[in-house]
Amino acid sequence: MDFSNVTCFIAGDQGCWKMINNHNISGVPLPSFDCLEITQEKNENLKAAWILKGVSSNIRYTTKDEIDKLKAIQPGLGRPEATLSAMIPIKKSEEWWNLAQDERRRIIEDQSGHIKEGMNFLPGIARKLYHSKDLGQPFDFITWFEFAPEHEKAFDALLSFLRNSEEWKYVIREVDLRFRLNNLSF
Numbered sequence: 001m002d003f004s005n006v007t008c009f010i011a012g013d014q015g016c017w018k019m020i021n022n023h024n025i026s027g028v029p030l031p032s033f034d035c036l037e038i039t040q041e042k043n044e045n046l047k048a049a050w051i052l053k054g055v056s057s058n059i060r061y062t063t064k065d066e067i068d069k070l071k072a073i074q075p076g077l078g079r080p081e082a083t084l085s086a087m088i089p090i091k092k093s094e095e096w097w098n099l100a101q102d103e104r105r106r107i108i109e110d111q112s113g114h115i116k117e118g119m120n121f122l123p124g125i126a127r128k129l130y131h132s133k134d135l136g137q138p139f140d141f142i143t144w145f146e147f148a149p150e151h152e153k154a155f156d157a158l159l160s161f162l163r164n165s166e167e168w169k170y171v172i173r174e175v176d177l178r179f180r181l182n183n184l185s186f
Helices: 064-073 101-111 114-119 149-163 166-170
Strands: 006-012 017-026 035-039 048-055 084-092 125-131 141-147 171-181
Touching (some): 084 149, 101 114, 114 149, 125 149, 141 149, 149 166, 166 171
Antiparallel strands (some): 006 035, 006 048, 017 035, 084 171, 125 141
C-alpha cells in the first residue's frame, strides 16, 4: 500500500462540507462538529474536532468481471448534482481480520451480496474507499459517498441492506456522518 497519498478528513469549524447529521451506529461516537474538509495535507490553521486518515488503494475482494463492471458504471466524485454526501468510518472485529482473504470474500459477496447489491445503486451514488487500519487509525475503513438529493432514500436503502448482512456482524464500530455542500443556501 502506498502511504505517500494519505487523505485527511478534518472535522472542525471550516470546510467544504457542512455537517447535517452525526449518528453513532455502534461503538464509540465521534464528537460533533460544523464542517468537514478533505485534503491530502493537514491544514494546521483549521481548528479540528478530530482528524481521520485513509489511503485509497487497489480494489479488494472483487473478481475481474466485477471490477470491469464497476469501472463501467461507477461515477466519479465531485459531480455538480451530488450536493449531499456521507462518510461511514467502520472498524471490524479481530475475528474478521483473523479470517483468510478468501473467507472474507465469501462473507462479503457470497453470503452478504455487498458488491452485487451495491452495483444496483450505481450510477446515482458515487463512492470511494479509504483504508485506515495500517495507518494506526481508530477505524479500518472510511467510505466516502456522494449523491444528489433525489438519491438519498436509495442510499439509506443501501445502508439498511448492508447493515443487515452477514458481513456487518463483524462491524464493532460505525458512525454515519451526513453532509451537504457548504456553499449551498437552503
